Amino acid sequence: MSTVPWRRSRRPPTTVVTLPCAQRAVGVEAVLRLPNVxxxxxxxACTALSREDWRRREPARWxxxxxxxWHTEGRQLDAKESRVRDLAVQCLDASD
Incomplete structure (x- = not known):
């Protein structure tokens, strides 16, 4: 969301949703309008929360x-993040 008040800005504020696993950002309007998005x-969001939970549960070295x-679970999360990036390509880069 823009921090500059709309009346002083040249453009209306745009609101985006950041997708950390997909390494993308997408407009809220697209999220609300398109079921695939x-x-x-x-x-x-589920993958990012799983990754954060995984990081917090790191066991002691001994x-x-x-x-x-724990490392096996991390590799599984890596694979899931890769699938989310592939899904982003399909959903966001598909030609209409």
Whole structure:
């Protein structure tokens, strides 16, 4: 959202939704109007929350088995983020 009041700005404020996993930003109007874009936003949010939860649960270095499981889960999240980026390409870069 623009921090400059509309009457002093040259353009009306635009509101975007940032998709950290997809490494994109998309307008709120597109999210509300297009079901595929809404699905992308939800998938991206779930993946980002999963990644944040995963980071918080990092086990101590001396717990080698727990660390192996934790790293395996991290690789699975990497794959999910890659799928979200692919989904972003399909949803946002598709020609109409």
């Amino acid at each position: 809404m699905m992308l936003v939800v998938e991206d 717990r080698s088995q727990a660390r192996r499981r």
